[in-house]
Amino acid sequence: MGVQGCDASVLISGPGDEHSAGADTTLSPDALDLITRAKAAVDAVAGCSNKVSCADILALATRDVVQQAGGPFYPVELGRLDGKVGTRAVVKHSLPGAGFSLDQLNKLFAANGLTQTDMIALSGGHTIGVTHCDKFVRRLYTFKGARPQYSPPMNLAFLRQMRGTCPLNYSPTTVAMLDAVTPNKFDNGYYQTLQQQKGLLSSDQVLFADRRSRATVNHFAANQTAFFDAFVAAMAKLGRIGVKTAGSDAEIRRVCTKVN
Numbered sequence: 004m005g006v007q008g009c010d011a012s013v014l015i016s017g018p019g020d021e022h023s024a025g026a027d028t029t030l031s032p033d034a035l036d037l038i039t040r041a042k043a044a045v046d047a048v049a050g051c052s053n054k055v056s057c058a059d060i061l062a063l064a065t066r067d068v069v070q071q072a073g074g075p076f077y078p079v080e081l082g083r084l085d086g087k088v089g090t091r092a093v094v095k096h097s098l099p100g101a102g103f104s105l106d107q108l109n110k111l112f113a114a115n116g117l118t119q120t121d122m123i124a125l126s127g128g129h130t131i132g133v134t135h136c137d138k139f140v141r142r143l144y145t146f147k148g149a150r151p152q153y154s155p156p157m158n159l160a161f162l163r164q165m166r167g168t169c170p171l172n173y174s175p176t177t178v179a180m181l182d183a184v185t186p187n188k189f190d191n192g193y194y195q196t197l198q199q200q201k202g203l204l205s206s207d208q209v210l211f212a213d214r215r216s217r218a219t220v221n222h223f224a225a226n227q228t229a230f231f232d233a234f235v236a237a238m239a240k241l242g243r244i245g246v247k248t249a250g251s252d253a254e255i256r257r258v259c260t261k262v263n
């Protein structure tokens with residue numbers, strides 16, 4: 004799910020932008036730099052200057068990261084334009100939350116034409132990468148006065164380990180791996196961690212906890228090819244959401260972090 008669809012609005016920086024909204028604080032300077040360098044490399048080719056959008060570059064970079072981490076290669080449809088808006092207000096309403104229930108996840112994905120199987124396969128993106136303590140600390144401690152919130156069961160030894168990673172006075176920059184078992188490999192290990200009740204985000208663990216989605220988690224945990232096939236199919240659908248190909252609200256950005 005993009006901020007406004009696949010229009011690279013996620014890259015726009017500035018006051019009130021998406022990065023400072025906290026929803027995507029893991030969008031690292033290194034990752035942004037990679038996109039900037041890819042953009043410069045394309046622009047340096049004769050005849051290509053300012054012909055390739057940041058949205059397309061982002062889609063291609065994602066595909067390459069997935070493949071380099073051991074995941075499947077898949078074709079990326081191209082021709083997206085970049086959007087002109089990337090604000091905190093918009094992001095709040097378009098991205099799923101770490102505390103989402105299965106029904107909330109399904110509702111948001113269905114609104115974008117994605118099925119529950121697509122949603123479970125895409126959540127497999129969490130086979131790599133990290134999350135900050137604030138996204139799951141509510142599952143580790145009981146906070147006095149806090150609104151009670153559903154949290155799917157967590158493996159006890161894992162819970163203790165995570166309390167070590169994120170103590171009550173955790174630093175806002177501390178992160179933990181989303182896939183505790185094979186954090187740097189794009190594989191089906193993510194689903195196996197869910198079977199072991201070692202999913203960090205509530206929205207991940209709920210996929211195993213809720214019996215309506217558990218069979219798909221078990222299927223992907225047992226069969227990596229089935230996961231890869233479902234992931235590739237769902238990524239193609241995801242890559243078509245909110246695509247801009249014309250209009251006054253779209254452009255090819257000259258600098259990926261700024262509207263022209």
Ligand code: HEM
Binds near residue numbers: 004029206
């Ligand atoms: C199902 C709904 C989803 C929810 C609720 C969700 C939520 C999150 C959260 C809370 C984080 C951690 C952010 C932080 O702490 O800064 C995260 C990270 C991440 N998500 Fe998702 N996400 C979802 C779907 C997806 C999809 C569809 C993909 C890609 C196919 C994806 C790929 C990633 C990756 C790779 C990271 C790690 C980023 C990094 O290491 O810098 N997520 N997600």
